[in-house]
Amino acid sequence: MSNLNKLMNLILEEPCIVITDSDTKMMILSEMDFIADVTFKSVKEAENDLLGYYDDIAIYLIKHKYNLKYDRSKLIYESLIIGDILNDNNELRNELKKYYHDKKKYNKRIILATKPSRLLEYALKDYEYINFEYEKNNNIHAYKYQDIIEEVEALAGRIVKIYKDNNLYSFDDFIIYIGDSEYLGIIENVFSFYGIPVSYDRAESLYSIPKVKALIDNIDLDSIDLSSLKDNDIRNAFVNCYNKLVEIDFTKDDLIDELSNCALRKKNTGIRVRGANSINPMYKYTFIVGFTFKNIPTIHKDDLYYDDNILESININTSFKENKKEKEYFINSIQSMNELYISYSLNGISNKYVESDLLDGIVEFNVDNDYKFKYSMERAKLDYNKAFEKKLMTGLDNEYLSFYRKMFGDINKYNSSFTLINPKTIHDLLLDNGKLKISYSKLEQYYSCPFSFFCNYVLGLRVYKNTVDVGNVLHLFLENYFKNKSYTLDMAIDEYNKNNKKELFSLREPYKSKYENILNKLIEEIESENDTYNIKLIGTEIEKEIILPNDDSIILSGKIDKVMDKDGKKIVIDYKSGSKISIQNDPSEDSDKKNSDYYKKYQLFIYLLFLDVNYESFAGVFYQRIMPKNLKDLELMNNGKLFKPYGYKEDNSTLPFDISGNKKGSGNINKEQYDKVMNDTINLILDYKNKVLNAKFDIKPLEGNCKFCNYKNICYYSFKEDGDLDE
Numbered sequence: 001m002s003n004l005n006k007l008m009n010l011i012l013e014e015p016c017i018v019i020t021d022s023d024t025k026m027m028i029l030s031e032m033d034f035i036a037d038v039t040f041k042s043v044k045e046a047e048n049d050l051l052g053y054y055d056d057i058a059i060y061l062i063k064h065k066y067n068l069k070y071d072r073s074k075l076i077y078e079s080l081i082i083g084d085i086l087n088d089n090n091e092l093r094n095e096l097k098k099y100y101h102d103k104k105k106y107n108k109r110i111i112l113a114t115k116p117s118r119l120l121e122y123a124l125k126d127y128e129y130i131n132f133e134y135e136k137n138n139n140i141h142a143y144k145y146q147d148i149i150e151e152v153e154a155l156a157g158r159i160v161k162i163y164k165d166n167n168l169y170s171f172d173d174f175i176i177y178i179g180d181s182e183y184l185g186i187i188e189n190v191f192s193f194y195g196i197p198v199s200y201d202r203a204e205s206l207y208s209i210p211k212v213k214a215l216i217d218n219i220d221l222d223s224i225d226l227s228s229l230k231d232n233d234i235r236n237a238f239v240n241c242y243n244k245l246v247e248i249d250f251t252k253d254d255l256i257d258e259l260s261n262c263a264l265r266k267k268n269t270g271i272r273v274r275g276a277n278s279i280n281p282m283y284k285y286t287f288i289v290g291f292t293f294k295n296i297p298t299i300h301k302d303d304l305y306y307d308d309n310i311l312e313s314i315n316i317n318t319s320f321k322e323n324k325k326e327k328e329y330f331i332n333s334i335q336s337m338n339e340l341y342i343s344y345s346l347n348g349i350s351n352k353y354v355e356s357d358l359l360d361g362i363v364e365f366n367v368d369n370d371y372k373f374k375y376s377m378e379r380a381k382l383d384y385n386k387a388f389e390k391k392l393m394t395g396l397d398n399e400y401l402s403f404y405r406k407m408f409g410d411i412n413k414y415n416s417s418f419t420l421i422n423p424k425t426i427h428d429l430l431l432d433n434g435k436l437k438i439s440y441s442k443l444e445q446y447y448s449c450p451f452s453f454f455c456n457y458v459l460g461l462r463v464y465k466n467t468v469d470v471g472n473v474l475h476l477f478l479e480n481y482f483k484n485k486s487y488t489l490d491m492a493i494d495e496y497n498k499n500n501k502k503e504l505f506s507l508r509e510p511y512k513s514k515y516e517n518i519l520n521k522l523i524e525e526i527e528s529e530n531d532t533y534n535i536k537l538i539g540t541e542i543e544k545e546i547i548l549p550n551d552d553s554i555i556l557s558g559k560i561d562k563v564m565d566k567d568g569k570k571i572v573i574d575y576k577s578g579s580k581i582s583i584q585n586d587p588s589e590d591s592d593k594k595n596s597d598y599y600k601k602y603q604l605f606i607y608l609l610f611l612d613v614n615y616e617s618f619a620g621v622f623y624q625r626i627m628p629k630n631l632k633d634l635e636l637m638n639n640g641k642l643f644k645p646y647g648y649k650e651d652n653s654t655l656p657f658d659i660s661g662n663k664k665g666s667g668n669i670n671k672e673q674y675d676k677v678m679n680d681t682i683n684l685i686l687d688y689k690n691k692v693l694n695a696k697f698d699i700k701p702l703e704g705n706c707k708f709c710n711y712k713n714i715c716y717y718s719f720k721e722d723g724d725l726d727e
Contacts (some may be wrong), residue, residue: 179290199272471577
C-alpha cells in the first residue's frame with residue numbers, strides 16, 4: 001500500500017483534523033471523490049489555533065517601545081506565546097492585548113502528517129494525536145557529479161525517460177527538492193531545452209523590486225504617488241503593507257521593514273520544485289539534488305528569545321534537539337519514498353560544496369555516466385544569450401555569463417530569427433500531395449507569433465497541460481443537448497472520459513451543482529431568444545472541409561459550434577468558455593494596433609466560407625460565452641447579460657443580440673463592409689500559405705501574447721511588460 005493510500009484510509013476512519021503541508025493536502029483532495037469530515041491545517045495555522053497568536057502589527061509596537069531593530073523585535077514578538085506559557089512579560093502582553101487572538105480547542109481526532117515545528121510539538125502535548133508513520137521502501141538511486149550542470153542535465157534526462165517510458169501525460173507524480181537556491185535558476189534554464197515546465201513557489205521580497213526601492217527613496221508618507229507601480233500585483237501588495245501600518249504612528253523605516261518581509265509569490269504550472277525543508281514521501285517519483293553538507297537537512301540556529309535552559313524546562317526543543325529531530329525525519333523520509341533519485345555535485349557555478357555523511361551505511365553514491373552532459377558551442381550560445389538578456393532587462397548579473405566566458409571565451413550574441421530554415425523542409429513536413437491543410441487555430445497561432453506556430457506545428461513540441469478544460473465538457477454537452485433534450489451533464493462527462501486518452505475529468509459537489517446551474521441559465525437564455533425571434537437550429541458541431549475557391553492547393557477545415565436559421569438566412573455561433581473577446585465594431589476596418597484578440601474576428605467569417613454564405617443569405621456571426629470567470633460575470637449571468645451573443649449582424653436586422661463587443665456601437669454591417677471582410681479573410685489565408693511555405697518563422701509576438709505562450713521557456717525574445725513601454 002502506498003503512503004498516500006495508507007494516509008487516506010486513516011483519514012476516512014472518522015472525522016479528523018489533518019495537519020500537513022499544502023502539497024500533501026492537494027494530493028489528498030485530488031483522491032477524494034466524495035465529501036469527508038476532514039479539516040486541513042498547516043503547521044502555522046495549528047500553532048496559532050492551539051497556542052493563540054498576536055497580529056504582527058505588534059512587531060512594530062515592540063520596535064518603537066524598546067527602540068530596537070526589526071529582527072530583534074520579531075524575536076520578542078515570537079516569544080510572547082512562550083512568555084504566556086512562562087507567565088513572563090506581563091506588562092508587554094497587557095499593552096498588546098487588543099492584538100491577541102485566543103487559542104482554540106480541537107475536538108476531533110488529530111492526524112499529524114508532516115514535520116512539526118517545536119512550538120507545534122509543545123502545543124500538541126495536551127492532545128492525543130496520531131503521528132502518521134510512513135512505510136519503509138528503501139528504493140534509492142544515488143549519484144554524484146563533479147559539475148552542477150551535469151547533475152541537473154542528468155535530472156532532466158531521467159525525468160524525460162520516466163515520462164516517456166510510462167506513457168505519462170502529467171507531472172503530478174513528480175517532485176524535485178533542491179538543497180541550494182542556485183539550483184533553481186539552473187533547473188529553469190536546463191529544463192527549458194527539454195520542454196519540461198517547472199512549477200515553483202518562490203517568494204520575492206517586495207522591497208527588493210527596483211521600482212519599489214525607487215519609490216521609497218522619494219516617498220512622502222502623507223501623500224503617496226503610486227503611478228510608477230504599474231504592475232497590479234506589486235501595487236496591491238504595496239497598498240496592503242501601507243494600510244496595515246496606518247493604525248500606528250509608523251515611519252519610513254517601518255514601511256521598509258514591512259515591504260522587506262512581504263513576500264510576492266510567483267507560481268506557475270509544471271513539475272514541482274521545492275526546498276529541501278519541505279520534504280515528504282508521498283510522491284511516486286522523487287528527485288533530491290544538491291545533497292551536500294550544510295544544504296540538507298536544514299540546520300536550525302539558536303534564534304529564539306529564550307535560552308536552551310528555559311526551553312528545556314518547558315519541554316520545547318532546543319536548536320540541538322531540533323537539528324537531531326530534523327536529521328531523523330529526513331532519514332526516515334528518504335527510506336520511505338516510493339522511487340527516489342538523490343544526487344549531489346561538489347562544484348556549483350557560484351559555490352563549492354562538501355560531501356554529506358548523513359546517509360553513510362544506508363546508501364552508496366556512485367559516479368553517474370549514463371547522463372553525462374556534453375557541452376557544445378551552440379548550446380553555450382543559447383544559454384549565454386539568455387543570461388545576457390536577463391542582465392539587460394534586470395540589471396542583475398547571471399552566473400552563466402562568467403561560466404561560459406571561462407569555458408568558451410567571448411560568445412557572439414545569438415540571433416533568434418529563423419532565416420536559415422530550408423523551405424523545402426517545410427514543404428515536406430506540411431504539404432500532403434501538394435495540398436496545404438489550414439484551420440483557424442493554425443492561422444491564429446501563426447499570426448499571434450510565427451515562432452510559437454513553428455514550435456507547435458513544425459517541430460511538434462508537445463506542451464503539457466495539467467488541467468482538463470471544463471470548457472471542452474460544456475461544449476460537448478451543448479452539442480448534444482439541442483439534439484436530445486434529455487442529455488445531461490453526467491452523460492457529457494462520461495462521453496468525454498470515454499473518448500479522452502489523457503486525464504479523466506470529474507466534478508464533485510458543490511461544483512457539479514454550480515455548473516448545472518450555469519447550464520440551466522444558459523439554456524433558458526438560448527431557448528427564450530430562439531422562441532421570441534423565431535430562430536431555428538440547423539446543426540451543432542458541424543465539421544467542414546473545403547478547397548479554397550481562390551487556390552485549389554489549400555484545404556480549409558474546421559468545426560462550427562452551432563448554425564441557426566433566421567427567415568431563411570444563416571446565423572453562425574461559436575461558444576467561448578473564457579473571457580469576453582474584444583472585437584472591432586466594424587470588422588472591415590484594419591486596426592493599427594493588433595492585440596491578441598485582433599485575428600479572432602476572422603474565425604467567424606472563415607465559418608461563412610465553409611457554408612458558402614453571401615450577404616443575401618447572411619443573418620449574423622456571433623460569439624457566445626458559456627461560462628462565468630469571476631464575480632462580475634456571475635452578476636451578468638444572474639441578470640441575463642452574460643450569455644447574450646455578440647458579434648456582427650446584417651444591416652437592418654431585428655436580432656436582439658449584444659453585437660457591440662466591448663464597445664458601444666451598432667455592430668451592423670452592410671454589403672460593402674461584408675464583401676470587404678470576406679475578401680480580407682481569403683487574403684489572410686493566402687498570405688499565411690505564402691509565409692509558412694517560405695519558412696517565415698521569426699519571433700514576432702502580438703502584444704499581450706507572451707505571458708500565455710506555451711513556448712516562452714525556449715524563446716529568446718526580449719520584451720518589456722506593457723506598463724514599462726514608456727520608461
